Amino acid sequence: MMCWIMGPRDAPTLARACELGVAMQLTNIARDVGADALLGRIYLPRQWLREAGIDAQAWLAAPRFDAALGQVVERLLQEADRLYAQGQTGIAALPPDCRAAILAASLIYGEIGQQLRREGLDSVAQRTVVSTGRKLVLLASAWTQARFIHMPAQSAPPLAAIAPMVEGCSAQAQTQQRSSPGWFPNRAMPQRVEWMFDLLERREHERLRRRHRNGSAPLDS
Numbered sequence: 001m002m003c004w005i006m007g008p009r010d011a012p013t014l015a016r017a018c019e020l021g022v023a024m025q026l027t028n029i030a031r032d033v034g035a036d037a038l039l040g041r042i043y044l045p046r047q048w049l050r051e052a053g054i055d056a057q058a059w060l061a062a063p064r065f066d067a068a069l070g071q072v073v074e075r076l077l078q079e080a081d082r083l084y085a086q087g088q089t090g091i092a093a094l095p096p097d098c099r100a101a102i103l104a105a106s107l108i109y110g111e112i113g114q115q116l117r118r119e120g121l122d123s124v125a126q127r128t129v130v131s132t133g134r135k136l137v138l139l140a141s142a143w144t145q146a147r148f149i150h151m152p153a154q155s156a157p158p159l160a161a162i163a164p165m166v167e168g169c170s171a172q173a174q175t176q177q178r179s180s181p182g183w184f185p186n187r188a189m190p191q192r193v194e195w196m197f198d199l200l201e202r203r204e205h206e207r208l209r210r211r212h213r214n215g216s217a218p219l220d221s
Contacts, residue, residue, distance in 0.1 A: 002102070004169070008093045012151070014166045015158035016090020020102075022159060023083035024109045030076045031112055034124035037063035048072045063124055070121040077113040083159075084110045092151040099149065104142035108135055 003009075003017035029036075029043045036043055042060050049056050052068040059069075088106055091099050108130060116128045130138075158166045 003090075003094070006094050006098045008090075009169070010093070011158075011166050012155035013090045013093040014169055015155070015162065016087045016093075018087075018162040018166060019083045019159060020087035020090070020106055022162065023080045023087055023106075026076055026080035026083070027109050027112050030073050030080070031116060031123050031128050033069070033073065034063060034065075035127060037124065044072050044076065048075055065122040065124040069124070073116070073121045073123060077117065080113055081110070086156060088149065089151050091146065092149040096147075099146040100143045103146045103149070104139050107138040107142055111135075111138060 003014055008014070008017075033042075033044065037060060040060065042056055044056075046056050049059070049072055052072050054068055054072070084106055088103065091102050091106075094102060111130045111134060112128055115130055115134075116123060119126070119128060157163070
C-alpha cells in the first residue's frame with residue numbers, strides 16, 4: 001500500500017515492497033512466540049516444528065523455551081534476513097525523499113531479530129525490544145545508506161504467496177497508466193493517500209458484490 005501511495009507501480013518494485021512486509025511479519029512472529037502462546041496461538045511453521053522434534057499442540061499446552069525451539073526461531077529469522085536484503089533493493093525505485101524512511105523502518109525491524117539473537121532466541125520468557133539509542137543509530141545509518149541503494153538489473157521473482165497480488169496490481173496500474181499517462185506521480189501526497197483509500201473501498205465493495213451474487217452474504221454486510 002505504501003509503495004502505491006509513493007508512486008512506483010511496476011511489478012519488481014511491488015514485489016520487493018511486499019517482501020519487506022513479509023520480512024517484518026516474520027520478525028513479529030519470531031518476537032511474539034510467548035505472547036501468541038498465551039492467546040492459544042502458534043504461528044511458527046508446523047513442519048519446521050516437527051522437524052525440530054516439537055509437537056505443536058503439546059508445546060502450546062505448556063509453552064517453554066529450549067534449544068529445539070531456538071532452532072526454529074533462528075530459521076525464521078534467517079528467512080526474514082533474506083527477505084530484508086532482497087526487499088531493500090526495491091527502495092532504490094522509490095522517490096528520493098521516501099527512501100530513507102522506508103530503509104529506517106526496515107533496519108529497525110530487522111534489528112529486533114538481531115537483538116533476539118543476542119538474548120539467546122528466547123521469545124517465550126520475554127518480548128524483545130530495540131532501545132531508543134539503537135533506533136537513533138539506525139535512523140542515521142538509513143539516512144546515509146539510502147542514496148547508495150541500487151536495484152539489480154535482474155529482478156528476482158516474487159514469493160509464490162505474493163505473486164498473484166503483485167501481478168494483479170501491476171496489471172491494473174499499467175491499464176490506468178495507458179488511459180491516463182502520468183496521472184499518479186503528479187499528485188500531491190494527500191491526494192495520493194485519498195486515492196489509495198478510495199481504491200481500497202472500491203475493491204471491498206466489489207468483493208461484497210461477488211459474495212452477494214454467490215449468496216454468501218448480504219450486500220450491506
